[in-house]
Amino acid sequence: MKWIVNDLNIKKQADDLGISIWQTPSLLFLIMGIISIIVMIVVYFVSRNHTSPEYLILAETFVTVTIFVAGNMIITSVEKLTQINKMKSEFVAIVSHQLKNPLTGINWDIELLISKYKKGLDQKQLDIIKKINGSTILMTRLVNDLLDVVRIDQGNLFVNKDKFNIEGIIKKTIVKNESLTRQMNVEIRVEISDNTPQIVGDEKRLEVALDNLFSNAVKYNKEGGVVVIKVEKKNKEINLCVEDNGIGIPEKEQAQIFEKFYRSEKAIRKETGGTGLGLYIAKNIVEQCGGKIWFKSSEEKGSKFCFSLPLA
């Protein structure tokens, strides 16, 4: 069984947890077991020769103390690991939060400049400002992703219950990714009927989820590829699918792609930038909003990622 092998691979476990070998809970547990067995054998031989209750009680106390001490060491080790983990989460939360204020300042000032004080700027200047804007959008996305991951880990991801038209976030997502789409030379199609009913969920967060699926579909596409966003009403839900004819996900990696920090080998070869957080976050957001997320993919043919959301 896989978990037994994992448990016995103590060197790897210590590396994964970032602690020394003798601190790994599995090793401590093994030691505790071995000591207990040895002690019991000793007790057995002792009790065979000495039948007086004093000896037996002494021997039993010895066994209890051994288990207690070893058990205590295991608990301390686990506690320490949890504490380190919590500190890491808090560190990421504080840093990202501190980054957010200045980033908001940059974003808002660029927006103010472009939307209200554009007069007198020539095309070249505007182009440069747009490039700056593109970079800060990327950076904002990264900081938000980190914060979201910490919140998901802490079970602290809040979602609003907005009623809204899904078309709005589709439009915003397409606009937001315009330069990426142009760069990749990918064609975008949207299939949605005019009378699509409103859905319920966190509009801002679902925009993030859709953005993650959509930007993947564009990024991992082929030159001149197509991305289709399709919205359908099914019973009491709306299904939204993002389909591409890009590089696809190898079958052996498909089970892992929703895992935190997981990046497909193929994805890394195609596009080195990326954190492996997009799908993990998208999944958590959709599920927190009461929906489901799923996908189909075949290598070299493309992927189709869908999520469902309850109607308003």
Added chain:
Amino acid sequence: MNKKKVLVVEDDAILRQALTEFLEADNFSVIVATDGEEAVKFTKNNKPDIILLDIILPKKDGFDVIKEIKEDDNTKDIPIVLLTNLGSLSDIEKALALGATTYLVKGDYQLKEVMEKIKEILFLKK
């Protein structure tokens, strides 16, 4: 139409200025407060139509500001939009329980979107 009065409570000068300029360009009249005490004082004296409130503020934090505004009969009906970068579940729940109308995480919103929210609240209410 009378200009709607917005109280902006924000201690970060850059954010405050961007908000104020954008609001004024959108034909709002703007009052600014840079800490929690000013926020309460200006609310009582000026009766704004809506308040944009940060949470981490000098002298008195946003949660206390909401409490005081909601305790006063003259000001309790003024909608409060929290505009903050604190976005954890516990902060949001606390603010909404105290009576904030809505909660926007600053970094996630463009100024344009903040304006849309403000208008939505002001004109749905009337």
